[in-house]
Amino acid sequence: MSSAIGANIRRAREQRGWSQARLAREVCRAAQVQGDPVGRQEVSRWETGKRTPREWLPFIAAAFGVPVESLKTPEEPAGPPLPPLADFLPDDDPLAPLSAREGRRIGIGQVDDLQKRVHGLRLADDVLAGGDLIRPALRELRSAVKLYREGTHTDEVGRQLLRQIGELAQIAGWIASDAGQHEEAERIYRLGISAARQAEDHTLAGNLAGSLAYQMSNTGREAEGLTLAQAAFRDSEAEAPPKARALYLDRVAWAHTKAGGTENGQLAMRALGEAGQALSQDSEGTESPAYLYWVDAGELRVMESRVYTELHRPLRAVPLLREVLSEYDATHTREMALYLSWLAVALADANEPEEAAAVAERVIVMSADVASERIADRVRVILRRLQDYLDVPEVAALLADRESA
Structure with missing residues (x-):
C-alpha cells in the first residue's frame, strides 16, 4: 500500500x-x-x-x-527505466515533416537568423531569470518548429534547422525549469532530443538529455535522473569533444550525489575526477559547440563544491566556493545567488551559523527581484538548515525578519 x-x-x-x-x-x-x-x-x-x-x-x-x-488507490505499475535516449523522444513527434509541404522555401539565411536568436536568448539567460524569459523562449521555439514543418528546404538546410531547434529547446527547457514549469521543460527537452537525433548531432542530444537528467535529479526523480545522465554520457561519449564530455560527467556526478548513499557518493567523486581529466584534454585546437562557451574549470569547481556540500563535507566545500565566488561575474545575479546559497549551507554544516546567516541574508536580498524558482527553493533550503541555530542571535533575527516579511 x-x-x-x-x-x-x-x-x-x-x-x-x-x-x-x-x-x-x-x-x-x-x-x-x-x-x-x-x-x-x-x-x-x-x-x-x-x-x-x-x-x-x-x-x-x-x-x-x-x-x-x-x-x-493503486494504479498500473510504471515500467522499468528506459536508458536509451531513443526512449525519451516525444509522443506524436511535432518534428515529423508534413506529407505534402507547400510552404515558403527555407534557405541557409533563415537558419543563420535563427542561430543568432538562439544565441541571443542564451546570453540573455546569463543575466535574466526564467520567469522573465519563458514567454519569448516558448514563442521562439514554436516559430522554429513551424518553420521546419511548414517550409520547404534541402536536406542539409533541414539538418541545420533541426540542430538549431535542438539548441533552442535546450535553452528554452532550462528557462522553463528555472521558472518552475518542470512538465513544460520536460516536453521541451524531449522535443530537442528528437531534433538533435534527427540531425544526427549526438553531442547536442547528449546535452539535452543531460539537462533533462539534471532537472529530474533536482525534482525528486533521482533514480530516473541517474539513469538518463548515464545514458546521455554513454550515447554521446564517442563523438563528444572534451568540453562536452566534462559537462556530461559533471551531470553524472550530480545525479549520483542526489541519488544518495555511500557508494553513490564515491561514484560522484570519481565522475568529478573524470570530468576534470576530460576538460584538461581541451585545447585551442579542439572545436567545441558554441553553446558550451560557459563550461570551464570554474564551472567544474562549482559542481565539485556543490557535491561536497550535499555530501556534508564543508571543509572541502567552503574554500572552493569562496574561490569561485571571488572570480564570478557579479552581473550574473541568479548564478551568484545560487552559489552563495550553497556557501550558506556549507557554513552551517561547518558550525559557522553567524556567517551562514550573513550569507543567507545576502542571497535573500539579491534574489528579491529575480523571477527564479531555483533561487526561491534554495532560500527555503537555507532557512530550514538554519533552524538548527535558533539560539544564535544573527540567525534568530534573520528568521524573524523572514516571518514578518
Missing part, C-alpha cells in the same frame, strides 16, 4: 509541476503548522515508499485538492 500511495503522491505532484520542497510547504500550510516539520527529504521518503504518511495523508490530499482515497 505504501508504494501505491508514494506513486500517487509523486504523480499528483509532477502533474502540478511542483518540486518536493513545494509539496512539503503546501502540506504544512494545509495542516496549519509552523516550523516546517515536513521537508523535501520526508516527501522523498513518502514517494519512494520508505515511509507511509499516515497522519499526513489528509493534509497531502488537501494540498492537492483531491480525496484521500484517490491517493490510496
